Amino acid sequence: MRIVADNLHVVRPEIARALEALDPEPVQALVRRCVQAGAQAIDLNCGPLKRAPERRMTFLVEAVRDVTDLPLLLDTTNPAALAAGLSACGGQAIINGFSLEPAKLEGILPLARQYDADIVGYLLHPDSRVPHAADELMALAVALFEAYRALDLDPARLIVDPVVAPLAWPDGTRHNRAVLTLIRQLPELLGTPVRTMAGLSNLASGALPLARKIALEQAFLPMLAAAGLDLLLVNVLHGPTLATARLCTDLLAEGIFAWASA
Amino acid sequence: MRIVADNLHVVRPEIARALEALDPEPVQALVRRCVQAGAQAIDLNCGPLKRAPERRMTFLVEAVRDVTDLPLLLDTTNPAALAAGLSACGGQAIINGFSLEPAKLEGILPLARQYDADIVGYLLHPDSRVPHAADELMALAVALFEAYRALDLDPARLIVDPVVAPLAWPDGTRHNRAVLTLIRQLPELLGTPVRTMAGLSNLASGALPLARKIALEQAFLPMLAAAGLDLLLVNVLHGPTLATARLCTDLLAEGIFAWASA
Numbered sequence: 001m002r003i004v005a006d007n008l009h010v011v012r013p014e015i016a017r018a019l020e021a022l023d024p025e026p027v028q029a030l031v032r033r034c035v036q037a038g039a040q041a042i043d044l045n046c047g048p049l050k051r052a053p054e055r056r057m058t059f060l061v062e063a064v065r066d067v068t069d070l071p072l073l074l075d076t077t078n079p080a081a082l083a084a085g086l087s088a089c090g091g092q093a094i095i096n097g098f099s100l101e102p103a104k105l106e107g108i109l110p111l112a113r114q115y116d117a118d119i120v121g122y123l124l125h126p127d128s129r130v131p132h133a134a135d136e137l138m139a140l141a142v143a144l145f146e147a148y149r150a151l152d153l154d155p156a157r158l159i160v161d162p163v164v165a166p167l168a169w170p171d172g173t174r175h176n177r178a179v180l181t182l183i184r185q186l187p188e189l190l191g192t193p194v195r196t197m198a199g200l201s202n203l204a205s206g207a208l209p210l211a212r213k214i215a216l217e218q219a220f221l222p223m224l225a226a227a228g229l230d231l232l233l234v235n236v237l238h239g240p241t242l243a244t245a246r247l248c249t250d251l252l253a254e255g256i257f258a259w260a261s262a
Numbered sequence: 263m264r265i266v267a268d269n270l271h272v273v274r275p276e277i278a279r280a281l282e283a284l285d286p287e288p289v290q291a292l293v294r295r296c297v298q299a300g301a302q303a304i305d306l307n308c309g310p311l312k313r314a315p316e317r318r319m320t321f322l323v324e325a326v327r328d329v330t331d332l333p334l335l336l337d338t339t340n341p342a343a344l345a346a347g348l349s350a351c352g353g354q355a356i357i358n359g360f361s362l363e364p365a366k367l368e369g370i371l372p373l374a375r376q377y378d379a380d381i382v383g384y385l386l387h388p389d390s391r392v393p394h395a396a397d398e399l400m401a402l403a404v405a406l407f408e409a410y411r412a413l414d415l416d417p418a419r420l421i422v423d424p425v426v427a428p429l430a431w432p433d434g435t436r437h438n439r440a441v442l443t444l445i446r447q448l449p450e451l452l453g454t455p456v457r458t459m460a461g462l463s464n465l466a467s468g469a470l471p472l473a474r475k476i477a478l479e480q481a482f483l484p485m486l487a488a489a490g491l492d493l494l495l496v497n498v499l500h501g502p503t504l505a506t507a508r509l510c511t512d513l514l515a516e517g518i519f520a521w522a523s524a
Binding site: 167173176177180215216218219220221222223225226227243244247248250251252253 | 429435438439442477478480481482483484485487488489505506509510512513514515
């Protein structure tokens with residue numbers, strides 16, 4: 001399981017200001033902290049970038065690239081910003097992401113072919129509704145995979161994200177059980193191994209105390225890991241959550257570990 | 263998932279002395295602590311009880327029954343002690359347990375019929391070896407179930423324990439991955455829902471620091487819970503482990519919870 005930092009997010013005021021002012025320092029300071037905390041990839045969540053999308057995304061990619069060579073996920077709904085970011089990365093970034101929403105299928109999915117890039121596909125209904133039952137997620141995964149394959153793209157480049165729901169939602173618990181089932185059954189469902197990603201910070205979003213957020217993350221994370229999750233999108237500055245992620249990787253490893261000395 | 267305390271164990275010097283002296287106080291003090299910590303059942307692990315097995319087991323059951331009505335698991339390899347304990351409990355205890363070892367099939371399994379009791383069945387080879395690969399566990403589960411059904415016993419009274427292995431064992435990690443698979447697939451494998459139990463304290467046994475033991479327990483427990491485990495045998499005085507168990511039960515619940523207020 002690879003750890004993707006979700007920390008570089010435009011909802012953080014210092015990141016919003018840095019994007020506005022094209023000031024690399026706050027971005028780079030945060031990325032350095034994420035790398036030190038154990039991030040193995042960085043999600044660049046810059047929002048829709050309504051003004052000067054190409055310039056701002058290029059700035060962001062270059063700012064981050066100056067301090068790390070880790071894989072980057074370009075996380076925006078703006079196709080122009082994605083294209084600029086993919087160019088700035090030399091095509092080595094992951095597009096985050098598309099779904100069955102028509103605007104995403106038309107504006108974003110083709111970029112995966114154009115830039116020969118990995119892409120994240122979210123299991124959402126075409127009208128953006130979040131599904132809840134396991135069979136609904138299964139049907140969306142099949143439809144998403146068909147839309148992806150219709151462009152003759154390589155299944156090995158697709159990453160399916162079944163969208164962890166906030167527990168505060170009325171159907172949150174049921175939805176997240178379906179997420180676990182989806183992750184476990186996806187390879188059999190699609191007939192080919194397709195990677196999966198899940199955003200753990202969604203689980204305990206809202207006004208919960210930090211200790212409770214982290215406890216919930218620590219309890220759900222091993223369930224995701226044991227289901228076979230490939231990419232965990234997480235706040236890497238939640239130290240105990242990261243420690244749990246490392247233990248899960250060890251507990252599920254194929255190799256043999258010298259536990260007594262760890 | 264129901265929490266079974268594994269604390270009442272003859273390896274504790276104060277419990278060994280209490281059993282020797284037939285002194286109920288240390289037993290009852292420990293049971294009260296377990297109940298307060300959240301135990302939902304108590305395992306009475308009194309060892310083989312080579313001397314005066316009936317008298318000691320009866321003493322133990324009566325000592326515990328004086329302070330709690332929780333379900334009891336009678337955990338000994340001694341059939342005479344089991345019979346005495348089952349009599350003392352009025353047949354309401356769980357036999358812990360049998361396996362494919364001939365002495366267990368002949369001496370212990372028939373007690374389940376005689377006392378109309380639930381019984382734990384361990385997935386061990388007939389020569390007591392611990393299996394490692396998932397297909398080995400599956401084959402043992404089928405053989406155990408057949409031996410159980412050969413006595414015309416009710417599948418609903420059987421509890422299968424696939425035996426969590428110490429991580430310090432060379433094959434411990436691989437074995438425990440197989441344990442998760444077994445728990446998840448058991449109902450389909452046997453064609454009927456059969457309950458499962460797992461002993462979490464085995465995972466990090468040995469000379470590890472307590473904090474590391476608890477961290478490993480907290481990481482593996484949600485994997486067991488998500489696989490569908492029914493009974494978790496655990497040191498209930500490991501507070502963070504118990505807190506994780508409660509979160510797992512909530513995360514996997516069918517109902518809807520008011521998370522924000524929890």
